[in-house]
Amino acid sequence: MSTIRGARERARTEITAAIKDEARAQLAAEGAAKLSLRAVARELGMASSALYRYFPSRDDLLTALIVDAYDAVGAAAEAALAAAPPAADHCARWTAACSAVRAWALDHPHQYALIYGSPVPGYTAPKDTVAPASRVALALVSVIRDAHRTNGLALPPLSLGVRPEADRMAADIAPDLPPAVVTAMVAAWSQLFGTISFELFGHFNNVVADRDAFFEHTATRLAHEVGLRPQAAGASAGSSAGS
Amino acid sequence: MSTIRGARERARTEITAAIKDEARAQLAAEGAAKLSLRAVARELGMASSALYRYFPSRDDLLTALIVDAYDAVGAAAEAALAAAPPAADHCARWTAACSAVRAWALDHPHQYALIYGSPVPGYTAPKDTVAPASRVALALVSVIRDAHRTNGLALPPLSLGVRPEADRMAADIAPDLPPAVVTAMVAAWSQLFGTISFELFGHFNNVVADRDAFFEHTATRLAHEVGLRPQAAGASAGSSAGS
DNA sequence: ACAATAACGAGAGCATTGCTCTTGCTTGGA
């Protein structure tokens, strides 16, 4: 409200950012388990107790990093979609978003583990996390919505058992999409991260060698599962999109 | 190999088991991050230093728990398959194995997080873990192999990009199965755990309400993905298998 | 302009942790 906003306030945001940066560096270097408030303070040249003016506890620092990480993956997915216009091949847009998420995960494995691995601390997800956490899912939904608007998506009917839950999810998430599509999309969403997590957490060691090819294939199959078909006809007739 | 093998040796295995039990209890109560050697020793009425005679470090204790957890999920999956003979509906056997894994995960969330969440400590997976870690995957392979032997599994041809990797995986994992099936099976394997992890780690909060129905549906679709089709004909004509 | 208030940084301190080292005791085999 005041004019200059005070040197103090600016210093606060700067120091807060510096703390988070240093914490991220330690996270990337050693993992979440080894992230130490004292080491962060030491590296920043301040007393460890001073840090508590900015983050009331270690878990709060972690939570801040979690929110930032969710935002970063979400932004990566959205950027991939922004690079391919909604008019383009919907199947390719889907796989592009998936690949963007995977690329971010490979670039920031510890941040990825922070948000998609085991809940770290006493783990209570505060309200601040739910909005950033939804960004990837919303990006995927937007691809499907575009595809549904232009082509219309048709999926085989759901079995009786899921139908009530499918209707509920559709009404809750995307009332403009068929329940079968929404259900398939939620499944594909979780399965996408299952594949990325397995690769990142080492479960593919001695199993999958060419991870790029395998992921490309998996993402494409997930696209099929949600009703997206490659625009086979049209201009470019190249069989496989990538490399 | 000798006769009595000494009371000492027996005491050692007993104490080792007691330590692991207490550690498991703490794991279930507080999570892997809070598992403390000193607390385990305290609870067992022994000095903390005495614990190091049995496990050279905290990470070694964790590793022992990891091995046990892998064995437990693997055993759960195998038991589910043993309950349904190989002659039965292959699709139902697949979903039964999947559901068994999920049930174990819901019953032992922290042990599940230990093995399928973020790698916890300095995380180096020793050789001892790889065999137990494969049990679930091998159980799933056995279902597919049985199905392939009796019915033969046919899947649409793979795109050019994955074909080399698919051949490599098939030769490495199950040379008697078509590469397309093996590839789909690896994907389904990781996706299964993606769905379970999302449910367990809270990513389905405010998204999926009827988790049982959703999982049943997802597992069935995964079965279709690997080429398993429900034995629709025969006796019972009910549309959906489960209740 | 001045004083009250709030934010701030630093240091000391507490409880706890993983781990090591040394010191005795107990057991198993010669």
Added chain:
DNA sequence: TCCAAGCAAGAGCAATGCTCTCGTTATTGT
């Protein structure tokens, strides 16, 4: 019987998260 190996306990070290207190500094209200 006696010795070596296994064992348990205690003290101790470095490090952690967190709290409290005490001066200092900036902001704000009058």
